[in-house]
Amino acid sequence: MTLSVPAPLVPPARVLLGPGPSDVAPSVLRALAAPTVGHLDPYFLGVMDEVRAMLRAVFGTKNTITMPMSGTGSAGMETLFVNLIEPGDRVLVGVHGVFGGRMAEVARRCGAEVVTVSAPWGREIDADAMRAAAKGQRFDAIAMVHAETSTGVLTPLAPFRALADELGALFLVDAVTSLGGVPIDVDAHGVDAIYSGTQKCLSCPPGLAPVSLSERAMAKLKSRKIRPQSWYLDLELIGSYWGSERAYHHTAPINMLYGIHEALRLALEEGLDARFARHARHAKALAAGLQALGLELPVPEGSRLPPLTLVAIPEGIEDAPVRKALLQRYGIEIGGGLGDFKGRAWRIGLMGSGSTPRNVLLCLGALHGTLAAMGWKAKGDPIAAAIALLG
Amino acid sequence: MTLSVPAPLVPPARVLLGPGPSDVAPSVLRALAAPTVGHLDPYFLGVMDEVRAMLRAVFGTKNTITMPMSGTGSAGMETLFVNLIEPGDRVLVGVHGVFGGRMAEVARRCGAEVVTVSAPWGREIDADAMRAAAKGQRFDAIAMVHAETSTGVLTPLAPFRALADELGALFLVDAVTSLGGVPIDVDAHGVDAIYSGTQKCLSCPPGLAPVSLSERAMAKLKSRKIRPQSWYLDLELIGSYWGSERAYHHTAPINMLYGIHEALRLALEEGLDARFARHARHAKALAAGLQALGLELPVPEGSRLPPLTLVAIPEGIEDAPVRKALLQRYGIEIGGGLGDFKGRAWRIGLMGSGSTPRNVLLCLGALHGTLAAMGWKAKGDPIAAAIALLG
Numbered sequence: 001m002t003l004s005v006p007a008p009l010v011p012p013a014r015v016l017l018g019p020g021p022s023d024v025a026p027s028v029l030r031a032l033a034a035p036t037v038g039h040l041d042p043y044f045l046g047v048m049d050e051v052r053a054m055l056r057a058v059f060g061t062k063n064t065i066t067m068p069m070s071g072t073g074s075a076g077m078e079t080l081f082v083n084l085i086e087p088g089d090r091v092l093v094g095v096h097g098v099f100g101g102r103m104a105e106v107a108r109r110c111g112a113e114v115v116t117v118s119a120p121w122g123r124e125i126d127a128d129a130m131r132a133a134a135k136g137q138r139f140d141a142i143a144m145v146h147a148e149t150s151t152g153v154l155t156p157l158a159p160f161r162a163l164a165d166e167l168g169a170l171f172l173v174d175a176v177t178s179l180g181g182v183p184i185d186v187d188a189h190g191v192d193a194i195y196s197g198t199q200k201c202l203s204c205p206p207g208l209a210p211v212s213l214s215e216r217a218m219a220k221l222k223s224r225k226i227r228p229q230s231w232y233l234d235l236e237l238i239g240s241y242w243g244s245e246r247a248y249h250h251t252a253p254i255n256m257l258y259g260i261h262e263a264l265r266l267a268l269e270e271g272l273d274a275r276f277a278r279h280a281r282h283a284k285a286l287a288a289g290l291q292a293l294g295l296e297l298p299v300p301e302g303s304r305l306p307p308l309t310l311v312a313i314p315e316g317i318e319d320a321p322v323r324k325a326l327l328q329r330y331g332i333e334i335g336g337g338l339g340d341f342k343g344r345a346w347r348i349g350l351m352g353s354g355s356t357p358r359n360v361l362l363c364l365g366a367l368h369g370t371l372a373a374m375g376w377k378a379k380g381d382p383i384a385a386a387i388a389l390l391g
Numbered sequence: 392m393t394l395s396v397p398a399p400l401v402p403p404a405r406v407l408l409g410p411g412p413s414d415v416a417p418s419v420l421r422a423l424a425a426p427t428v429g430h431l432d433p434y435f436l437g438v439m440d441e442v443r444a445m446l447r448a449v450f451g452t453k454n455t456i457t458m459p460m461s462g463t464g465s466a467g468m469e470t471l472f473v474n475l476i477e478p479g480d481r482v483l484v485g486v487h488g489v490f491g492g493r494m495a496e497v498a499r500r501c502g503a504e505v506v507t508v509s510a511p512w513g514r515e516i517d518a519d520a521m522r523a524a525a526k527g528q529r530f531d532a533i534a535m536v537h538a539e540t541s542t543g544v545l546t547p548l549a550p551f552r553a554l555a556d557e558l559g560a561l562f563l564v565d566a567v568t569s570l571g572g573v574p575i576d577v578d579a580h581g582v583d584a585i586y587s588g589t590q591k592c593l594s595c596p597p598g599l600a601p602v603s604l605s606e607r608a609m610a611k612l613k614s615r616k617i618r619p620q621s622w623y624l625d626l627e628l629i630g631s632y633w634g635s636e637r638a639y640h641h642t643a644p645i646n647m648l649y650g651i652h653e654a655l656r657l658a659l660e661e662g663l664d665a666r667f668a669r670h671a672r673h674a675k676a677l678a679a680g681l682q683a684l685g686l687e688l689p690v691p692e693g694s695r696l697p698p699l700t701l702v703a704i705p706e707g708i709e710d711a712p713v714r715k716a717l718l719q720r721y722g723i724e725i726g727g728g729l730g731d732f733k734g735r736a737w738r739i740g741l742m743g744s745g746s747t748p749r750n751v752l753l754c755l756g757a758l759h760g761t762l763a764a765m766g767w768k769a770k771g772d773p774i775a776a777a778i779a780l781l782g
């Protein structure tokens with residue numbers, strides 16, 4: 001095994017305007033580099049308590065079981081299903097993008113009988129369509145994606161609690177690209193279980209999955225006939241570490257928890273309402289600029305997810321060369337399309353620390369420059385259109 | 392939801408001499424704070440390739456499937472079992488501490504029929520005892536803990552490959568507290584699947600779980616009748632992201648991967664043989680000092696795990712006050728006992744960057760001072776005893 005030892009890393013300073021990870025605030029990066037302490041150190045137990053309290057505030061919940069799981073957002077998704085679903089349970093899943101499909105797949109791997117209800121990619125999931133598909137039968141859980149990262153669609157939560165009640169089901173929500181960027185209000189919406197990631201609107205590097213579970217969800221967990229198939233994500237065991245027992249389960253990712261502590265602090269210092277308004281304002285300015293450029297936004301205005309904007313790739317323009325030029329010439333990352341939108345759309349994220357007037361103008365200018373070099377003629381003045389809305 | 396926003400964290404600078412996390416090198420902490428790039432950024436794909444190449448060198452393997460999973464060491468354990476074990480598979484597990492017991496539990500949650508073979512805590516697991524328990528029957532996998540973090544026992548790997556061959560079984564190994572601190576030589580020992588953590592002898596903060604799987608293990612995975620019960624840890628899907636396809640699975644924990652890159656770099660720059668010798672030398676010096684203090688080491692000399700030393704708590708001395716005094720007065724963390732050793736032993740780690748002459752003397756001095764304040768009389772001169780072996 002001879003290997004020449006690689007040089008130390010000197011990562012480039014990108015501007016991250018894709019679907020995540022998003023730009024990380026300097027104080028969050030600094031927090032990651034603070035000295036590691038032990039996972040049972042009294043100091044660290046205090047950090048955990050503060051993280052939980054701040055997460056509850058950002059989720060809008062009083063749920064006791066509210067904490068970051070030691071994995072990325074997808075581990076949060078798996079956490080909900082392995083804990084709340086038993087073999088033979090019936091789960092109704094709304095699918096209007098990659099992540100609804102993934103929930104259905106994860107539920108199947110838990111032995112659930114899964115019924116999926118589809119909506120076109122780029123449109124909201126409709127509670128009435130799910131109601132019709134349920135045919136009045138009993139379901140153990142319904143699951144939907146609040147903010148579809150693959151399409152940039154935001155679906156309001158309000159109609160789904162009533163549906164869950166009619167079916168006797170738990171109400172499960174994917175909030176990966178909404179937490180910290182748009183209102184969620186877990187308790188007000190009667191959400192039973194929700195998960196998110198850190199690398200979107202919280203602007204912390206990827207690696208943790210905040211989750212929150214209602215009393216009703218915890219009652220289902222406690223009444224399970226067999227133990228969850230995952231030991232690593234077993235919420236009863238993990239709850240004993242995060243709770244007053246402080247029972248050792250696994251070694252918590254200490255420095256990542258420093259990072260989310262600082263990211264949550266920044267969100268609460270800004271104020272959630274101000275933060276949501278900022279995301280909405282910059283998304284509108286970006287949209288106006290993109291339309292002035294002559295580009296189309298496939299998602300209807302009322303369904304757009306402020307942190308993530310879907311842009312159709314116009315006829316005659318190739319996907320990859322544009323993204324490559326943005327990255328190489330301007331150091332800007334935007335996202336390609338997934339699934340139905342692969343090669344047909346870009347995804348532009350203005351999330352967390354990255355949702356700034358500067359990034360709106362930078363993105364529009366760089367995209368304009370890149371498309372112009374490929375022969376595209378702008379319809380109007382994208383910068384002027386954006387400025388008018390930036391206030 | 393009114394919450395007064397907590398102050399920014401200012402974690403104390405501990406000396407981490409417990410069972411992990413271990414002291415993190417300054418350059419690793421700095422690496423964590425480097426600018427986050429996208430998980431599909433060409434720059435990051437290069438980082439991934441270097442991490443894999445370095446991990447192969449540290450594991451001593453040419454296995455293609457060698458990479459860090461996006462979770463802590465326990466996620467590495469779960470990765471092996473959910474991918475390699477199907478319901479009804481028969482698994483033979485050696486149990487001589489917490490982590491062998493945990494492997495048995497995780498295997499059961501995968502639907503395996505588990506046969507456990509116990510050895511006393513503080514002693515090695517015996518391949519012949521496992522052979523006897525197998526009664527010549529077919530097993531799909533045998534699993535053992537190379538370095539038992541709960542007891543500080545190192546069990547040589549050599550006898551287990553022959554046993555696996557006799558039983559037609561895959562050979563699974565827990566190397567959480569050995570990787571980077573003692574030789575492993577995955578290929579030479581015919582290990583089929585192995586996992587570790589980053590927060591022990593690699594001296595990177597917790598949050599990643601390096602794993603490596605042989606061709607034989609991958610053949611078992613590919614011939615599964617049903618898909619792994621975990622989507623998050625599904626190695627076929629994850630292999631497509633880490634492999635040449637670069638297919639999106641989940642968002643990799645970018646900054647943690649910067650950290651392990653630097654930690655692996657430091658290990659290879661030092662040279663593995665020099666690093667193993669360093670761990671062995673400092674463990675011997677610590678042991679001599681502890682014995683000069685009049686303390687007993689429950690693990691026989693030939694079975695001791697250099698990175699982690701088990702020390703019996705002497706008659707008349709209470710566990711918690713000693714650890715509290717070490718932490719409060721000297722900022723030193725040592726570990727309490729687990730399971731059979733709870734309240735009866737301490738665990739002192741000299742791992743990775745923390746395995747230094749300075750920490751040997753510091754630990755002995757602080758323990759001497761703390762015990763003396765509780766009326767303990769040292770048998771000899773612990774510092775002199777250690778110095779004699781530090782060279």
